[in-house]
Amino acid sequence: MSDITPWGQPGSAAQPAPAPLDLTPSRPVYDGKLGELYGIYLRHLTLMVLTLGWSRFWGRTRLRRYLWNHVSVLGDRFEYRGRGIELMIGFVLVLAVLGLWAGLMWLIWEFGFDAQAIPGLGFMNLFYLSIVFIGIPLAFVGQYAGLRYRLSRTRWRGIRCGMVGSAWTYGGLATLLSMANALTGRLLTPLVSVNLARPRISHSFFGTQRFDFVGNAGDIYGRYLGYYFLNVFVWILAIGIAVAAVIAGGMQLGFTAAELEKLATAPDLRAVLLLIGAGVVLYIVFGLMILPLRCWWQAYLLRYLVARTRAGNVLFASAISTRQMWGFMVLNYLIVVLTLGLGWPWVMHRTLRLIARELWIYGAPQGATIGQPQQRGPRFGEGLLDMFDVTGF
Amino acid sequence: MAARARYYDGKVALARDVAVRPASHELLIVDAVDSSVIARWPANELVVLGDTGHEKAPPVARRGEEGRLVIEDPELRRQLAQTMPPLAALSRPPPAAVPRIALFGITLAAALGLFWIAIDVGSGIVAPYVPYELQRRLGESVAEDLVDEQPLCQGRAGLAAINGLATRLAKAADYPHPVSVRIVKGGPVNAFTLPGGILVFYSDLIDLARDGDELAGVLAHEMGHVTHYHAIKGLARQFGVEQLLKSMTGGFSDLGTVGAGGSLLLALRNGRSFERDADATAVELLEKLGLRADGVSKFFERMLEKQPVDMASVTGIWSSHPPTAERIAATRRPATGAPAFTDAQWAALQSVCGPKEKAPAPDRPKGKPSAPPPPTNRL
Numbered sequence: 001m002s003d004i005t006p007w008g009q010p011g012s013a014a015q016p017a018p019a020p021l022d023l024t025p026s027r028p029v030y031d032g033k034l035g036e037l038y039g040i041y042l043r044h045l046t047l048m049v050l051t052l053g054w055s056r057f058w059g060r061t062r063l064r065r066y067l068w069n070h071v072s073v074l075g076d077r078f079e080y081r082g083r084g085i086e087l088m089i090g091f092v093l094v095l096a097v098l099g100l101w102a103g104l105m106w107l108i109w110e111f112g113f114d115a116q117a118i119p120g121l122g123f124m125n126l127f128y129l130s131i132v133f134i135g136i137p138l139a140f141v142g143q144y145a146g147l148r149y150r151l152s153r154t155r156w157r158g159i160r161c162g163m164v165g166s167a168w169t170y171g172g173l174a175t176l177l178s179m180a181n182a183l184t185g186r187l188l189t190p191l192v193s194v195n196l197a198r199p200r201i202s203h204s205f206f207g208t209q210r211f212d213f214v215g216n217a218g219d220i221y222g223r224y225l226g227y228y229f230l231n232v233f234v235w236i237l238a239i240g241i242a243v244a245a246v247i248a249g250g251m252q253l254g255f256t257a258a259e260l261e262k263l264a265t266a267p268d269l270r271a272v273l274l275l276i277g278a279g280v281v282l283y284i285v286f287g288l289m290i291l292p293l294r295c296w297w298q299a300y301l302l303r304y305l306v307a308r309t310r311a312g313n314v315l316f317a318s319a320i321s322t323r324q325m326w327g328f329m330v331l332n333y334l335i336v337v338l339t340l341g342l343g344w345p346w347v348m349h350r351t352l353r354l355i356a357r358e359l360w361i362y363g364a365p366q367g368a369t370i371g372q373p374q375q376r377g378p379r380f381g382e383g384l385l386d387m388f389d390v391t392g393f
Numbered sequence: 394m395a396a397r398a399r400y401y402d403g404k405v406a407l408a409r410d411v412a413v414r415p416a417s418h419e420l421l422i423v424d425a426v427d428s429s430v431i432a433r434w435p436a437n438e439l440v441v442l443g444d445t446g447h448e449k450a451p452p453v454a455r456r457g458e459e460g461r462l463v464i465e466d467p468e469l470r471r472q473l474a475q476t477m478p479p480l481a482a483l484s485r486p487p488p489a490a491v492p493r494i495a496l497f498g499i500t501l502a503a504a505l506g507l508f509w510i511a512i513d514v515g516s517g518i519v520a521p522y523v524p525y526e527l528q529r530r531l532g533e534s535v536a537e538d539l540v541d542e543q544p545l546c547q548g549r550a551g552l553a554a555i556n557g558l559a560t561r562l563a564k565a566a567d568y569p570h571p572v573s574v575r576i577v578k579g580g581p582v583n584a585f586t587l588p589g590g591i592l593v594f595y596s597d598l599i600d601l602a603r604d605g606d607e608l609a610g611v612l613a614h615e616m617g618h619v620t621h622y623h624a625i626k627g628l629a630r631q632f633g634v635e636q637l638l639k640s641m642t643g644g645f646s647d648l649g650t651v652g653a654g655g656s657l658l659l660a661l662r663n664g665r666s667f668e669r670d671a672d673a674t675a676v677e678l679l680e681k682l683g684l685r686a687d688g689v690s691k692f693f694e695r696m697l698e699k700q701p702v703d704m705a706s707v708t709g710i711w712s713s714h715p716p717t718a719e720r721i722a723a724t725r726r727p728a729t730g731a732p733a734f735t736d737a738q739w740a741a742l743q744s745v746c747g748p749k750e751k752a753p754a755p756d757r758p759k760g761k762p763s764a765p766p767p768p769t770n771r772l
Binding site for chain 1: 399401402403404405406407408442443446447448449450451452459460461463487488490491493494497498500501504505508636
């Protein structure tokens, strides 16, 4: 916890606070039961199969209602009042827009394109290519718009949450930053993380109370560079170990150098087995060395982002550890994959318990000064999210 | 009276501890400390938002207003539910988890089973009605992807011979569309069927065959796939299974489904039952034309001899075939009937990829003569 700095520095600009600051710590309480969650989830899955997936909007809504209402902060439960039909309309709208897009692509294909120019390129290829091209920005747009929708359907103490700002601006920013990060070998990650967290947090409202985010990429660059080069080093080490293990293992199994050379060109059964063995070794090395390192960084980043967030006089902090981040990132992933998706409720349950354990809230909102927000929030939700980014509730 | 509920007025973010007093026509919400009246909600305007199956404490509201009354105390909820009918939902116990999980678990399994059967049966019914032009285009696009790095053989006489026999077999099976056989130079020892009556043979397979009747056996087997529309059926099944998995994992994206179509085409493979059907049809068609039908099993024997050397192909993607020994037993026929190809045709086929030295004798397995029959081959 030593690297958590409480946010409120004396003399911060946006702080009226004449009274002494109440910084009583509290944590959210999650009192959901895994069995109940599974009851809802299995009903959802059954309906999904029977309706070929079209019931998902309602199922997702029910799951959210359960999860939201089983989390309380300062003794008051959250309330989720979204409706399945809103999600479905959002989805159908996006489907229609994509239909128009396909029509446009077809027109370009028919009239603006010399079909023979690129051999092997068909209309569908062009369409998919264009979807990949617009899909990445749209996924970001969808993330922002989806967050806005969920916030607008969330209430606490009877007051709605909300979000301002343009999802398209966010989508553009996120696309540019991600591209720049990819082009610089991910050296811009702190910049990207902080600058994408900022709009998401500081455009969010609880009623009329805005959230503030005062993070700065400079704060975390040192740690990131350490992580980055350590990561490179560990990769080299891991590959070195794997190669050494394969060669040593190969020698022991009686492979000759010539046979090893043949691996790439004409593998036989023994070689295939050897390669599989190498894959397993590499996987274990990867799991033991690289993922923990990554969890270490992610835990640090999350602690930083949480600690730099506040809502009025309420401050936040998290003490999430590398090991907990491992449980969140790696174990949860394994649970979902190894259970073919049936582990979803368990993962949600684990995640909410983690939040309840590791999110600290200092102080209480000055409720009398926080009113109902003016805007009602979007009428439909999450169409883009559903289309381009299908994870999560 | 002790505080037994929380009240939010919907205007500011304040929580008040309140007591509630139900009456026949209204719900009185009073301050828990000084008993001053905070709100009076007419009984006929009360609504419970949500239900106890999802909400731990379903909020009570006055219709059209943003204020909320949240009652955690089960005893108070029971009392309110009894005295005020609109609040009946408050006291309904949440559904018990175990019976619910059992019920939906079983229903889900049954639905999945039904879905699976529907895919299995439905694909068989629908396949012949898929427009031929569409089948053909699908087949062509896969053919391009699969064999674009290997040259096609151009020997006219050989191609005419094999296409002629394919057409005769198609007629014998009442297959209403044209068929076309392509021969790709090189290996592996394989042949496959694509949608739209497109057959692809590798020349290594022709080299391995000892006579025209063995090649005819393989051709008849592939024609079995064609006449049963196995390629399209396989596609339909893949698509169905993919849908099923998508809906199961919750990761349901229509776009992803369509996008996966490309890899799906490449993953074309026929199940064990497809192979058995094709084997049976192969023998049947050859016999119907009065041709020698022993080539089918003889070629399988040759594959079996060859297999131990060719293990790499076993681990390929075409792994859904019945054991070769079983297929040999099922297709063994006497060596009676007319030869499928004339000597000249057979010679033309052997040099269909250009002139070459006499086809070498097939490889003998190196070592391990008693290797168990491999589970698969790629025909």
